[in-house]
Amino acid sequence: MSSLKFLRTPVLFIAISLSLSSCFSRYIISAKQVRKHYAQKDVKPVERIIKNDTLSLCIASIGSDTLPMLLLIHGAPGSLWGYMNLMDDEDLQKHFHIVSVDRVGYGKSRLKKRRHVTSIATQANALLPVFELNKSKEKVTVLGRSYGAPIAAKLVSLVPEQVKELVMVSPVIDPEKEKFYWFSKWGRNSFIQLFLPKQFNTATAEKYSHSDELKKLLPVWQSLQIPTTVIQGGNDWIADPANIDFAKKHIKSKRAQYIFLYNAGHMITYTHLSMIKEMLLKGLLFKEKISSLDRVSDETAITGN
Known part of the structure; x- marks a missing residue:
């Protein structure tokens, strides 16, 4: 009987580990x-891989x-491959150099000697080398989803002169609306973490420091002046729909717009x-249309027709 009691706790922990892995497997895309x-295709x-003395960025x-x-x-957990549908889109490929990035820890x-990076500021600074890949004469459009949204905002605040617009989809930005679930505390257990994917453990570390990190971000919303779009779903079980109200209250810029999709979930x-x-292409397509009209006008002037 005592041996059964001895085995009960490890078996329970393993069962919880399997349950947690199953819950979040859809957010983790394997190399296979x-x-x-x-x-x-x-x-x-x-x-x-972008490398320097302290950083490896995929x-x-x-x-x-x-x-x-x-x-x-x-977001968290997640990976650069979570944007495959955007990268695969032929219309976006024709108009953008699309760059999807693994955040540090994923x-x-x-970062050298860092297992988890929970600091939003550190995450944002780690992404700065990506801007050096921009060989166009145009500014960069930055899109962040879920936990990636506040990191995107912080990144934009570091180099506003290099950014055309910021898009935040299903953002987790309100420090008072951080959601915790029945499994959250189990995800912090060191034994259970042995059986979980690295991305899940990184996401757990981020979650338990996220509220404090978001409080540090408050000045960023006040100073945000580039065109900003916030998109939130009404049926989002991960990012509280009230995050859009937080954005409306704290983003002072008149160049911000807010889109609330009542029946949408998290994966907008x-x-x-x-x-x-349509939102990403609107400016570029408009510019192409104007250029086309200019060419027609020039040809008409030359031929006299």
């Missing part, structure tokens, strides 16, 4: 899944680097791809 996804993203890019850059920042991205970049595309 990526290979299978691109096996039959003619156009594939190019993966590379990115995947697609589209000519002479096109305006679209920088994609994932995938192959890491998948469920509302056409809307995201």
Whole structure:
């Protein structure tokens, strides 16, 4: 009987570990899944590592680097491959140099001697080298989803002169609305963490420091002046829908717009791809239309017709 009691706790912990892994498996895309996804595709993203003395940053890019850059920042847990549908889109490929990045602590991205990086400021600073890849004459469009949204905002505040616009999708930005679940405390258990994916453990570390980190970000919202779009779903079980109210209250810029999708969940970049595309392309397509009209006017002037 005593031996059964001895085994009960480890078995319970392993069962919880399996349950947690199952809950979040859909947010973690394996290398095998990526290979299978691109096996039959003619156009594939190019993966590379940006390195310096302290940083290894993994990115995947697609589209000519002479096109305006679209920088994609994932949430927690997650990876750069969580944006495959945007990277695969032919219309976006024609108009953007699309760069999706693994945040430090995820995938192959890491800071030297740092297991988890919970600081929003450190996460944002680690992404600065990506801007050096922008070979176009245009500013960068930055899109951050979920936990990636506040990191995107902090990044933009560091180099506002290099950014065209900020898009935050399903943002987790209100320090008073951080959600915890039945499994949250179990995810901090060191024994259970042995059986969980690295991304999940990193996400757990971020979650328990996130509220304090968001409080540090408050001055950023006040000073944000570039065009900013906040998109929130009404049926989002991860990012409290009230996050959009926080954004409206704290973002003082008159160049901000807010889109509330009453029936949408958390993964808006998948469920509302056409809307995201239209929003990202509107400026570029308008510019192309004007250029086309200018060419027609010039030709008319030359021929006299």
